Amino acid sequence: MKKIKILGPGCPKCKATHQNVLKALESLQLDADVQKVEDMEEMLKYDVMTTPVLLIDETIHIKGRVAQVSEIKELLKQ
Numbered sequence: 001m002k003k004i005k006i007l008g009p010g011c012p013k014c015k016a017t018h019q020n021v022l023k024a025l026e027s028l029q030l031d032a033d034v035q036k037v038e039d040m041e042e043m044l045k046y047d048v049m050t051t052p053v054l055l056i057d058e059t060i061h062i063k064g065r066v067a068q069v070s071e072i073k074e075l076l077k078q
Helices: 012-028 040-044 069-076
Strands: 001-006 032-037 051-055 059-063
Touching: 001 012, 012 032, 012 069, 051 069
Parallel strands: 001 032
Antiparallel strands: 001 051, 051 059
16 A cells, blocks of 8 residues: 655645545545644654655655646556
């Protein structure tokens, strides 16, 4: 099972990325452990300065912009 984290303070872009992750998972009929990380100390552990950040299995794939459903689906297929 994939582990997905969305790092961000709860801004509209972070919420949109979270929704797009859920849509991509539903479209692919995949289960995943999806976590929203809004704690600043936890986010600092990943050494990122711009949000939102999309991590899949602890690897940063997209940061600083909303991840689109189509690109999330491609990342999940890898």
